[in-house]
Amino acid sequence: MAFERVGVVGLGTMGAGIAEVFARAGLRVIGVEADAEALARGRGHLERSTGRAVDRGRLTRERQAEILGRVTLTTSREDLRDADLVIEASPEILRYKVSLFEELDRICKPETVLATNTSSLPVTAIAAATGRPGRVVGMHFFNPAPVMKLVEVVGTVVTAPGVVSGIAELAGRLGKTAVAVGDRAGFVVNRLLLPYLNHAAVLVDQGMAGRDDIDAAMKLGVGLPMGPFTLLDLIGLDTAYEVMGVLFDETRDRRHAPAPLLRELVTAGLLGRKSGRGFYGDEAQEEQRPMSGAVTFDVAGPGSEELAGRLRAAGFKPSDDPGVVLRPTDRPVIEHAVRLQDPSRMVGVHLVGDRVAELAATALTSDAAARAARDLMKVAGLTPVPCKDRAGFVVDALLFPYLNDAVRMYESGYASIDDIDAAMRLGCGYPSGPFEMLESLGLARVRDGLRALYAEHREPSYAPAPLLDQLVTAGLSAFPRG
Structure with missing residues (x-):
């Protein structure tokens, strides 16, 4: 398939960026906007983006002029009649996109491929509105x-043979990595990412842990580029809410129902960075609380040697009459606490990597013991993440369902392991894909953690994916490939 002239409808930040990508690759681009004012804004997006690249030494002035010279700007969609490919970057409103594609179908030559940049809407519904459903794809x-x-690159059940592969080849020509998927809400990245972000909002809503603590746990403990609430503010809470609604409409999975806290913030107009406030913003600077007075501790249970060693290195020694008893453990911590003469002193400790310590307080843990545990972790060079005594604490409760979703996605034949891993690395900036992470953590550990989550919540989607369960039963430590 030959693509030399490309139309881009909608020149907001995303559309202008797409036009720039095509022009950088040497293609002629026709950029279309609704009116002269919007067209001027689109031109401004292109000039500023390429200008920043010049300022950073990534483009020369001559190269910038070449790129901008390949883009023809117009307010007439009729100018798209000779385009080989037209891609739209319009608002995520299905009826608007359907109307647009009906018009593009009338204007463009029969062999033109029509593409939508939707992040979650059904490509099939858009394709069905045209007389060329076999030549409509998601890009x-x-x-x-x-x-x-x-x-x-999203194909539908009616996409003609060769169209998806042709668009994937074009993406390679643009310097991109193409992941070919079917037409399911959220495709790969949003289908895996947004439920994880929504789940984080649910945990805050339930008082499981605080916003800052969850962000710290996932960034410092797991190594993600940013915590879920920082990312939600960057994406836009309204966008996240809309995507979760699309996912829920398709799956009816309770985990895909937007978190009540997310709904409240969107209704209040607190949309994240775009509005100046979302999960973050306008909060007063938190005062640094002084360390507790004399802190005495003991460490009990299997795996206590590492934690005790850290605290000894910081100048603390275990006490026979401790103010806090630290229990490195999986939950339930309460089962260990009730064996103490004073169960209010016990705090569960779950080390996540070498930087984070989740501190699980039971229903009986005293405030003094919880404060002492936080202070001790700071002295030991760990970031404390206070949380409730619930299955998975914070990190595993967020991470394991995400990994399970990836296994189910692969098991259904929706996308390959390599494509899913590549999508999450490149689309989210994650240090590793979900299958790489699964194998690093250990399949059995993830399977058992999911069983604990399911036993506590009875949420069907927490039950380990059958493939994961079978691989663990078979004694395998990796997913078969090829």
């Missing part, structure tokens, strides 16, 4: 398009 770029290397 989902990630923001900022000139920087992000991933493109999700």
Whole structure:
């Protein structure tokens, strides 16, 4: 399939970025906006983006002029009649996209491929509105398009043979990595990412842990580029809410129902960075609380040697009459606490990597013991993450369902292991894909953690994916490939 002239409808930040990507690759681009004012804004997006690249030494002035010279700007969609490919980057409103594609179908030559940059809406519904459903695909770029290397290429049950592969080859020509997927809400990245972000909001809503603590746990403990609430504010809470609604409409999975806290913030107009406030913003600077007075401790249970060693290195020694008893353990911590003469002194400790300590307080843990545990972790060079005594604490409760979702996605034949891993690395900037992470953590550990989550919540989607369960039963430590 030959693509030399490309139309881009909608020149907001995303559309202008897509136009720039095509122009950088040497293609002629026709950029279309609704009116002269919007067209001027689109031109401004292009000039500023390429200008920043010049300022950073990534483009010469001559190269910038070449790129901008390949883009023709117009307010007439009729100018798209000779395009080989037209991609739209319009608002995520299905009826609007359907109307647009009906018009593009009338204007464009029969062999033109029509593509939507939707991040979650059904491509099949858009294709069905045209007289060329076999030549309609999803081509989902990630923001900022000139920087992000991933493109999700979405085929439908009526996509003609060769169209998806042709668009994937074009993505390679653009310097992108293409991941070919079917038409399911959220495709790969949003289908895996957004439920994890929504789950984090649910944990805050339930008082499981605080916003800052959850962000610290996932960034410092797991090594993600940013915590879930920082990322939600960056994405836009309204966007996240809309995607979760699309996911829920398709799956009816309770985990895909937008968190009540998310709904409240969106209703209040607190949308994240775009509005100046979301999960973060306008909060007063937290005062640094002084350390507790004399802190005495003991460490009990299997695996206590590492934690005791850290505290000894910091100048603390275990006491026969401790103010806090630290129990390195999986939950339930309360089962260990009730064996003490004074169960209010026990705090469960779960080390996540070498930087984070989740501190699980039971229903009986005293405030003094909880404060002492936090202070001790800081002295030991660990970031404390206070939480309740619940299955998975914070990190595993967020991470394991995400990994399970990835296994179910692969098991259904929706996408390959390599494509899913590549999508999450390139689309989210994760240090590793879900299958790489699964094998690093250990399949048995993840399977058993999911069983604990399911036993506590009875949420069907927490039950380990059958493939994961079978691999553990078979004694395998990796997913078969090839």
